Amino acid sequence: MKITGDQQLIKKMNKSIVLDTIRQRQPLSRADISAGIGLNKATVSSLVSELIDSNLVTEIGPGESSGGRKPTLLLFNKNAGFAIGIDIRVSDLLAILVDLEGNVLHEKSVSLTDFSPEKVLEQVRKTILLLKRKLPESPYGIVGIGIGVPGLVNEKNRVVSAPNLGWDNVDLAGALAAEFSDNIHIDNEANAGAIGEKLYGAGRDSLNLIYLSLGVGIGSGIIVGGELYRGTSNFSGEVGHMTIAENGPLCRCGNRGCWETLASEKALLDRAAALDEHDEAPNLESIMKAAKQGDPAAVSLLNEIGSQLGVGLANLVNILNPELIVIGNRLSLAGELFEDAMLRTIESRSLSYHRKKTHVDFAKLGIRSTALGAASMPITAFLTDPDVTID
Known part of the structure; x- marks a missing residue:
């Protein structure tokens, strides 16, 4: 009998579900898969055989028996590609x-x-x-x-x-x-x-999170219900262009007082350059080193950046009420030096009910996110x- 297009699609979907179940719960047996996703054992066995033939799944030997023959355990082949x-x-x-x-x-x-x-x-x-x-x-x-x-x-x-x-x-x-x-x-x-932090880092257990990228500019990725929110034109997340100060510094976008003109790595370096009397341009590492050694100017600069970050983050807490905010990219490397000022500002400027369940963390993947x-x-x-x- 010829398999219809709908049947082929259902089989493809079921195979994808079986593969994903193995990836998420490995090692497990065919019986475990059948019980977990509700497909009959014959169907699961057939799909697993195809996945083994495709080198996406491997058998690793017997598992614990619950009374009968020991089941063969399956692993996702992470080295297939x-x-x-x-x-x-x-x-x-x-x-x-x-x-x-x-x-x-x-x-x-x-x-x-x-x-x-x-x-x-x-x-x-x-x-x-x-x-x-x-x-x-x-x-x-x-x-x-x-x-x-x-x-x-x-x-x-x-x-x-x-x-x-x-x-x-x-x-x-x-x-x-x-x-x-x-x-x-x-x-x-x-x-x-x-996506990186959701899959592999700080956001593994969170369904609703904001990843804040602090580099030359400020951008964000927004995860809602476990999925990336992209907006109507795929351009969501340009939080760096929230107006924080009505008559603030001129931004590259043409506006004034954008958040990234006050709280990005570039904002930090621009302020440090204005204070530094040496010919050599300051960098993030030199500012961090000075702050750790107790240099008052460096400490003040990082506290100011932390406060300005807190202002924008309080807005995000109030608007989106996220479960988690993850701070990443280059400026996060100085997180321990501006964290207190940032958290104090969030505490003073966000609505108490909104911030109660919001946690702020730094990227677990570092600059690899x-x-x-x-x-x-x-x-x-x-x-x-x-x-x-x-x-």
Whole structure:
């Protein structure tokens, strides 16, 4: 009998559910899967056999018996393939090679001095090729590439605008697809960071969270009900352009008093440069070192940044009432030095009922949040279609 399109779709969906169950609950038996998802044992056995044939699942031997024959336990084969995640930043790019569970095998950081799309693309290509040379043997090799960009990315994977890079309307995915893969995902770096922290970091147990990316600018990725909120045009999360001070500093967007002009890494460095009498421009590391040594000017600068961060965060608490706020990217490295001022400001400016259940934490993945979130996108796409074949 010919299988109809609907039956094929149902089978594909069931196979995806079986694979996801193994990934989430491994090690477990076929009987465990059947009991957990409600499919009969014969169907589960058939789907598991196909997943084993596809090298996505492996058998690891017998488990504990509940009275009869010992069941054979199953594991997700995290080494069936690998993905590359890239975080393009204003001063450098970070690239990582991960297995299908997001474990980092290799990473490479490359300084950027020329931010033209052509030069950045050249560095991205070189870095991908370098990581591919470190690839362990596997059935599927590189299953895809994910890239986080500090700018607006539309539904078609095109970078509409990245002001800090000087980019407009750049087709990164199209430029890379012919050489590497058609499973290429481009997203805003804060969205990727939110996904990274949700899957692998501070947000694992949270359904509603805000990931705040504190770098040259301020961006956010918003997770609602466990899913990324993208907005009507895919451009949600530009919290750095909330007006915090009506007549504040001029922002690159043309407005005045945007949050990122007062509370970003760039805002900190601009203020430090105005105070510093030396010719050498200050950097985040030198300010942190000075503050840890008790330098009053450095301590004051970081307290001021913390207070300004608290103002914007209080707005987010009042508006979105999140379960968790995760602070990441470069400026989070100084978190312990501005945390008290930030939390005091949130406490004094947010509504008490709203902040009662909101927790503020720093990224558990450090500066890898975006790269890991970017890498997870092609992995998710690859595993969503378990009817893969080996060339």
